Amino acid sequence: QVTLKESGPGILQPSHTxxxxxxxxxxxxxxxGMGVSWIRxxxxxxxxxxxxxxxxxxxxxxxxxxxxxxxxxxxxNNQAFLKVTSVDTADTATYYCAHTRYYDGYYPFDYWGQGVxxxxxx
Amino acid sequence: DIQMTQSPSFLSAxxxxxxxxxxxxSQNINKYLNWYQQKLGEAPKRLIYNTNxxxxxIPSRFSGxxxxxxxxxxxxxxxxxxxxxxxxxxxxxxxxxxxxGTKLELK
Numbered sequence: 001q002v003t004l005k006e007s008g009p010g011i012l013q014p015s016h017t018x019x020x021x022x023x024x025x026x027x028x029x030x031x032x033g034m035g036v037s038w039i040r041x042x043x044x045x046x047x048x049x050x051x052x053x054x055x056x057x058x059x060x061x062x063x064x065x066x067x068x069x070x071x072x073x074x075x076x077n078n079q080a081f082l083k084v085t086s087v088d089t090a091d092t093a094t095y096y097c098a099h100t101r102y103y104d105g106y107y108p109f110d111y112w113g114q115g116v117x118x119x120x121x122x
Numbered sequence: 123d124i125q126m127t128q129s130p131s132f133l134s135a136x137x138x139x140x141x142x143x144x145x146x147x148s149q150n151i152n153k154y155l156n157w158y159q160q161k162l163g164e165a166p167k168r169l170i171y172n173t174n175x176x177x178x179x180i181p182s183r184f185s186g187x188x189x190x191x192x193x194x195x196x197x198x199x200x201x202x203x204x205x206x207x208x209x210x211x212x213x214x215x216x217x218x219x220x221x222x223g224t225k226l227e228l229k
Contacts, residue, residue: 047158047166047209049218062217064123096165108156108213110177112165 002026004036004097004113011119018084018118022097026111029055029075035100036080037108038071040093041115049108052100053080087120094118124148124212128221134229139200143224145210147191154214157186157195160223161206169208170195200226 008020020038027034037052051061053071061069070083084091094117098109125148135141145155153173158166168177170186173193183198197204205228210221 046222047211047220049211049220060216064217105172106154106213107171108211108218109158109166110168110171112167115165 002099002111004099004111006095006097006113006116008095008116008118010117011121012087013122014088014120015086018082018087018091018120020082020084020095020097020116020118022080022082022113024078024080024097024099024113027099028078029053029073029080031055033102035102036073037098037100038082039096039098039109040091041096042093050095051082052108054102089120092118092120123217124151124215124219126210126212126219126221128210128224130224131222133224133226135200135226136229137200137202141197141200141226143195143208143210143226145188145193145195145212145221147193147212147214150190151212151214153189154212155186155188155193156211156213157184158209158211159204159206160209166209202228 004024035054038050041047051069051071053059059071068085073080094115096115097113099111101107127146129144155173157170160166169180174186185196187194208224
């Protein structure tokens with residue numbers, strides 16, 4: 001059974017760096033085809049894919065956030081990480097991590113974490 | 123980036139109704155289109171993947187169709203638990219992009 005859970009600071013100040021952790025079980029990020037993606041959703045608004053990291057270490061980031069995103073993983077501890085630098089109020093959102101699979105094509109977001117709310121405020 | 127235009131944004135319907143929600147892509151997405159349901163305060167849940175494949179455990183009243191740039195989610199007979207917001211997602215090319223959402227409300 002695949003489960004994921006996000007954790008993060010809750011609130012942070014503008015210009016700071018947001019660091020989020022996705023702790024998961026039921027799969028390994030060292031297994032061929034496995035990936036973890038990050039998606040965010042401002043309150044009452046739509047969804048935005050941010051980034052994905054794959055079993056082989058490859059990453060894909062949404063260019064709309066330019067070079068502010070970094071994704072990484074700790075395979076031994078079944079965790080994935082997202083860092084967003086230079087945050088501002090527009091980064092206030094619920095952040096989700098989601099299991100993503102690759103097998104002769106991509107199979108995004110079949111399992112989701114519960115989400116973690118992040119507020120950027122001075 | 124591929125833009126996903128979802129319609130309608132709001133939909134009022136009654137239990138037992140048949141409803142359709144549409145997503146139009148700005149270019150051919152080769153059937154790489156998923157549908158998600160999100161209830162208030164919850165994470166999205168995948169209903170359909172690759173246009174017409176029903177996720178395990180999802181009732182058969184949900185179905186998907188389409189090709190090229192035009193895709194549809196159909197709920198054949200609305201149940202009380204189906205009132206939620208629905209999103210489409212294209213995963214034909216990065217960056218993956220979502221439609222703006224359809225809020226399905228009880229009439």
